[in-house]
Amino acid sequence: MWKMIGSILVLTATSGAGFLYGMEQQDYLEKLLYIRHIIYMLKGELEYTKAPLGEVFGRAAVRVREPYKGWLHGLERQVERRKEDEFFKIWMRSIDRDLHTLHLKSEHVIQLKELGSCLGRMDSTSESLHLKLYVERLELEIEKVRESLSAKKRIGNCLGVMGGIFLIVILI
Numbered sequence: 001m002w003k004m005i006g007s008i009l010v011l012t013a014t015s016g017a018g019f020l021y022g023m024e025q026q027d028y029l030e031k032l033l034y035i036r037h038i039i040y041m042l043k044g045e046l047e048y049t050k051a052p053l054g055e056v057f058g059r060a061a062v063r064v065r066e067p068y069k070g071w072l073h074g075l076e077r078q079v080e081r082r083k084e085d086e087f088f089k090i091w092m093r094s095i096d097r098d099l100h101t102l103h104l105k106s107e108h109v110i111q112l113k114e115l116g117s118c119l120g121r122m123d124s125t126s127e128s129l130h131l132k133l134y135v136e137r138l139e140l141e142i143e144k145v146r147e148s149l150s151a152k153k154r155i156g157n158c159l160g161v162m163g164g165i166f167l168i169v170i171l172i
Contacts, residue, residue, distance in 0.1 A: 018160020091116025
């Protein structure tokens with residue numbers, strides 16, 4: 001009787017772990033989609049208002065959720081009181097400080113940081129063009145993640161169940 005209850009609990013736990021892995025993969029895709037949404041907002045604000053970057057960050061910050069809101073508000077404050085040609089450093093530090101809780105893959109963090117090298121120095125048309133190019137690169141990354149999502153979910157579920165069965169066989 002106790003072996004049966006233990007077996008059910010082990011199988012439930014390992015299956016749950018596999019399910020959580022799939023949910024983490026889905027959550028990661030949603031983070032990338034939200035970053036794309038923010039970049040589209042920044043691009044739209046920049047093209048429509050022709051406002052300085054600090055003001056664009058502030059306007060976008062009121063329409064997004066945390067931790068992106070804190071990131072954009074911090075960028076707004078720092079850009080407004082910056083010294084000349086320091087935007088890239090501000091951008092890099094703000095990503096490291098405010099977006100570390102997202103646990104993005106290193107290649108996505110690097111791409112986001114590279115965007116900062118193109119902003120803050122040029123006119124709004126050039127900045128808008130660079131935001132568009134970043135969105136296109138991000139679209140490719142999103143498509144890669146989306147294509148592998150269902151396979152990773154299935155693998156996570158199967159490995160959870162198979163791992164549970166393996167543990168049950170070993171323990172019994």
